[in-house]
Amino acid sequence: MRRLMTGSAATAGMMTLLLLLPVAAESAPPAEPVPTAAQEISLGTVSAPGRDGDVRQGTTEAIPGFEATLVLTGARADTPEFSLVAVTWRLDPAVKDIALRLRVRDDVGTPSEWSHLEIGAVGTAPNPDAMSIGDQRGGSEPLWVGPSFGAELEVMTLSGADPQDVRLILIDPGRSPADAAPLQGQATVANAPPIYSRAQWGADEDIRSWDPVYASTTKAATLHHTADSNDYTAEEVPAVLRGIYYYHAVSLGWGDIGYNAIVDKFGRIWEGRYGGIASSVIGAHAGGFNTYTFGVSMLGNYDVAATPAAMINGVVDVMAWKLGLYGVDSRGQTQLTSSGGGTSRYPAGQVVTLPTIFGHRDVGSTICPGQYGYARLEEIRTRVAGLTWPPLTDISNTAVAAARAASGETTVVVRGADSTLFTRTRAATGIWSPYRALPAGVSTLGVAAFSDGAHLHLAVRGVDGGYWITNAPYNAAGVPVDWRPWVPLGGVFTSAPAIATAGPNLMTILGRGTDGSIFQMNWNGSQYQGWTSLGGVSVSAPAVERATVGLPPSYIVSTVGLDGRIWRIPTGADAPGATAAWSSGGSPSSLGPQSDAAGPTPTTAGTLTIGDSRRSVLLLNPSNGSTIDVGGTATSTVGIVREPDGGVDVYVRGTDGQLWAGGWSPSRGVFSWQPLGGRLF
Known part of the structure; x- marks a missing residue:
C-alpha cells in the first residue's frame, strides 16, 4: 500500500x-x-535449504581454494520468459563477502556461460514502512540477460555470515x-x-x-x-x-x-x-x-x-x-x-x-x-x-522578511534551521509573540513578504526551484492566522524571491533565473502574467518597491550586479517588463538589498538595506546615495519595516544564528540591537 x-x-x-x-x-x-512480472525461486540457506535449494561441496566449475566449501544451489530448467535476474536475501549487515554465479537457458534449453553477479552496494533506501514489516532486503545488482527460460544459481560465502532466505528473482519487464x-x-x-x-x-x-x-x-x-x-x-x-x-x-x-x-x-x-x-x-x-x-x-x-x-x-x-x-x-x-x-x-x-x-x-x-x-x-x-562555471553565487541566500499590519503590529518571517518557516509578531506595546511555524511551509532560499494592511503575503522558493505564494489575514491582535494553501508559480530560480504590491489587486514577484537574469511575474487583478526577463546578471536576490504615490502604479527593482554595486530598473505594475534600462546607483553592497516600500502606500521613496565590506547594516537612500550605518554584523539580508515617524526597524540573522532587531528613527537615531532568539538557517 x-x-x-x-x-x-x-x-x-x-x-x-x-x-x-x-x-x-x-x-x-x-x-x-x-506491466512487469517476476518469479521468485526460494533457495533458503546453507544450513536449511528451501524447497528449490540444495547444498553441495564446491562450484560446478572449481574455484581454487574453495573446492570443499559448501555451496547453496538452485535451478529451474523450464520457466516462463524473463530478461533480468537478481538475487536477494534477508537484510543483514554481516553478509558482506559472497560469490554469486548464474547461468540461464535460452528457448531451446541451451545454457549460457556462467556470469558473476556483483553484490549490491546501492544502499538501503529510507523507507520506514518497508523496514517496519521486514520488506527491505539485501541483494545483488540486477543483470540483464535478454529473453531466457531457465536459470541456475550458485551461492558461496567467502567470509562473514551466510545469507539467509536467499531468493533468485527472474523479472519479465514486458514489451x-x-x-x-x-x-x-x-x-x-x-x-x-x-x-x-x-x-x-x-x-x-x-x-x-x-x-x-x-x-x-x-x-x-x-x-x-x-x-x-x-x-x-x-x-x-x-x-x-x-x-x-x-x-x-x-x-x-x-x-x-x-x-x-x-x-x-x-x-x-x-x-x-x-x-x-x-x-x-x-x-x-x-x-x-x-x-x-x-x-x-x-x-x-x-x-x-x-x-x-x-x-x-x-x-x-x-x-x-x-x-x-x-x-x-x-x-x-x-x-x-x-x-x-x-x-x-x-x-x-x-x-x-x-x-x-x-x-x-x-x-x-x-x-x-x-x-x-x-x-x-x-x-x-x-x-x-x-x-x-562560474557558478551563480548568491550573497543573499539567507533572508529575513518583515511587514507591518495596518493596526501597527510588525511580523517577522524567518527560515528555521530545519528550513521550516516561522513568524513572530511584535504588538503595538512592544511585546513579542512566540515563534509560530507555518503549516507545510518549507523554503530553500529565504522568504519575501509584504502587507496590504489586512493580510500578510509571503513568497518562497520551494524545493522544486520554483516560487510559491500564500497569504493570511491578520486577527484582532495583528497576528497572521489561517494561512491559505500554497500556490505554485513555476519557474526555476537561483535566489530567494522578492514580492510587493502597487495597489489593490496588484502584485509582483521577482527572482534570479538560472542564467543570472532577473525575471518578473505580475498579478493584474485577474491573471498572472510572466515570467518575463528584465535582463542583467545579478549576484543577489532582488528587492522590489512600489514607486511613490502620485505616480502611475509601477515598481522599482534593485539588485547587486557583477561589480558588487546596487543596480535599479523600473517596471510596469500591470504587464511585467522593464520600462527603462538598468542604471547603477553606485553603492557597493555585501548584502542583497531589501526595501521598506513593498506595501501599498509609500509616501516617499523607499529605503534599501545594504551591507558594507564588514557586512554591517546600512540604510541607503537610493535617490541621493546617502547612508546611515546601524551597525551589527549581518549573515542574512535584512528585513526592514517603515514606522509612521519615518524611522525604520531592521531585522537580521546575526553571527550566532539567532534573529536580532535594530533600527533608526529621526528622534532616537540609531538604537541598540536586541536579540529575538530562534535559530535561523
Missing part, C-alpha cells in the same frame, strides 16, 4: 513536481505503463511498441538536455510505494554504474530500466528506482527517481549519502568494459545542468554528513569532505562506478565546469 504523506514527505504538498512529459507525435507509438521508437527526449525543464521521462520508458507508477522526500538543496553529484550487461541494444533500454525499477521498488522493498538519472551507452539520459528531476528529491543510490546528492548511473558494467564517449557526454550534460541549477562548482568540495547503514564507509553522524562530483566507491564499500568509470571522474569534473 502506498505510504500516506506524513512528516517530511508532507512538505511535498507545497512543491511542483517537475515531471518530464513526453510530447505526442503521430508517427511514434504512444508511451504507456508496461511495448514504444520501446523500439521512444519519442525524442525533451528538454522541457529549465534548459535541461534532452531527457527521456519515466513515462517514456514505461514506468508503472502502480508499483511505486514511496512518495517523494526532498532535501533542502543539492550539493553534489554521485557517479554510479548499474554493474549490468553491456550487450543491450537501444531498443532494450526501456525494458532494462523497467526491470531495475521493479527490482529496486518491489524485490528490495525500496518503493522506487534508486537512481535520479540513468545514462545509457548511446548517450541518452533517462529520468529515474520519481519526484522531479530538477528538484532535490532524495534517491536511494549511495548508502549514507543519499541526501543532498544527485545520483547518475551509467547503464552497464564499467569495471569490465571501457566507458563509451557518447555515454560520458550524456553524464557531463545532465550533471552540468543539474549542478548549475543549484550553483554547485564541479571542481570544488562539499561536506556531507553520513547517515550510516547499508554499505556506507562512514558511520552515522560523521562529516565527510568530498568532491562535488564523486564516485560511489568514495563513500561506499563497492567498486562502483567500476575502474573505467572512476577513471573518467576528473575529466567529467573539468568538462562540467566548462559548461557551468
Whole structure:
C-alpha cells in the first residue's frame, strides 16, 4: 500500500513536481505503463535449504581454494520468459563477502556461460514502512540477460555470515511498441538536455510505494554504474530500466528506482527517481549519502568494459545542468554528513569532505562506478565546469522578511534551521509573540513578504526551484492566522524571491533565473502574467518597491550586479517588463538589498538595506546615495519595516544564528540591537 504523506514527505504538498512529459507525435507509438512480472525461486540457506535449494561441496566449475566449501544451489530448467535476474536475501549487515554465479537457458534449453553477479552496494533506501514489516532486503545488482527460460544459481560465502532466505528473482519487464521508437527526449525543464521521462520508458507508477522526500538543496553529484550487461541494444533500454525499477521498488522493498538519472551507452539520459528531476528529491543510490546528492548511473558494467564517449557526454550534460541549477562548482568540495547503514564507509553522524562530483566507491564499500568509470571522474569534473562555471553565487541566500499590519503590529518571517518557516509578531506595546511555524511551509532560499494592511503575503522558493505564494489575514491582535494553501508559480530560480504590491489587486514577484537574469511575474487583478526577463546578471536576490504615490502604479527593482554595486530598473505594475534600462546607483553592497516600500502606500521613496565590506547594516537612500550605518554584523539580508515617524526597524540573522532587531528613527537615531532568539538557517 502506498505510504500516506506524513512528516517530511508532507512538505511535498507545497512543491511542483517537475515531471518530464513526453510530447505526442503521430508517427511514434504512444508511451504507456508496461506491466512487469517476476518469479521468485526460494533457495533458503546453507544450513536449511528451501524447497528449490540444495547444498553441495564446491562450484560446478572449481574455484581454487574453495573446492570443499559448501555451496547453496538452485535451478529451474523450464520457466516462463524473463530478461533480468537478481538475487536477494534477508537484510543483514554481516553478509558482506559472497560469490554469486548464474547461468540461464535460452528457448531451446541451451545454457549460457556462467556470469558473476556483483553484490549490491546501492544502499538501503529510507523507507520506514518497508523496514517496519521486514520488506527491505539485501541483494545483488540486477543483470540483464535478454529473453531466457531457465536459470541456475550458485551461492558461496567467502567470509562473514551466510545469507539467509536467499531468493533468485527472474523479472519479465514486458514489451511495448514504444520501446523500439521512444519519442525524442525533451528538454522541457529549465534548459535541461534532452531527457527521456519515466513515462517514456514505461514506468508503472502502480508499483511505486514511496512518495517523494526532498532535501533542502543539492550539493553534489554521485557517479554510479548499474554493474549490468553491456550487450543491450537501444531498443532494450526501456525494458532494462523497467526491470531495475521493479527490482529496486518491489524485490528490495525500496518503493522506487534508486537512481535520479540513468545514462545509457548511446548517450541518452533517462529520468529515474520519481519526484522531479530538477528538484532535490532524495534517491536511494549511495548508502549514507543519499541526501543532498544527485545520483547518475551509467547503464552497464564499467569495471569490465571501457566507458563509451557518447555515454560520458550524456553524464557531463545532465550533471552540468543539474549542478548549475543549484550553483554547485564541479571542481570544488562539499561536506556531507553520513547517515550510516547499508554499505556506507562512514558511520552515522560523521562529516565527510568530498568532491562535488564523486564516485560511489568514495563513500561506499563497492567498486562502483567500476575502474573505467572512476577513471573518467576528473575529466567529467573539468568538462562540467566548462559548461557551468562560474557558478551563480548568491550573497543573499539567507533572508529575513518583515511587514507591518495596518493596526501597527510588525511580523517577522524567518527560515528555521530545519528550513521550516516561522513568524513572530511584535504588538503595538512592544511585546513579542512566540515563534509560530507555518503549516507545510518549507523554503530553500529565504522568504519575501509584504502587507496590504489586512493580510500578510509571503513568497518562497520551494524545493522544486520554483516560487510559491500564500497569504493570511491578520486577527484582532495583528497576528497572521489561517494561512491559505500554497500556490505554485513555476519557474526555476537561483535566489530567494522578492514580492510587493502597487495597489489593490496588484502584485509582483521577482527572482534570479538560472542564467543570472532577473525575471518578473505580475498579478493584474485577474491573471498572472510572466515570467518575463528584465535582463542583467545579478549576484543577489532582488528587492522590489512600489514607486511613490502620485505616480502611475509601477515598481522599482534593485539588485547587486557583477561589480558588487546596487543596480535599479523600473517596471510596469500591470504587464511585467522593464520600462527603462538598468542604471547603477553606485553603492557597493555585501548584502542583497531589501526595501521598506513593498506595501501599498509609500509616501516617499523607499529605503534599501545594504551591507558594507564588514557586512554591517546600512540604510541607503537610493535617490541621493546617502547612508546611515546601524551597525551589527549581518549573515542574512535584512528585513526592514517603515514606522509612521519615518524611522525604520531592521531585522537580521546575526553571527550566532539567532534573529536580532535594530533600527533608526529621526528622534532616537540609531538604537541598540536586541536579540529575538530562534535559530535561523
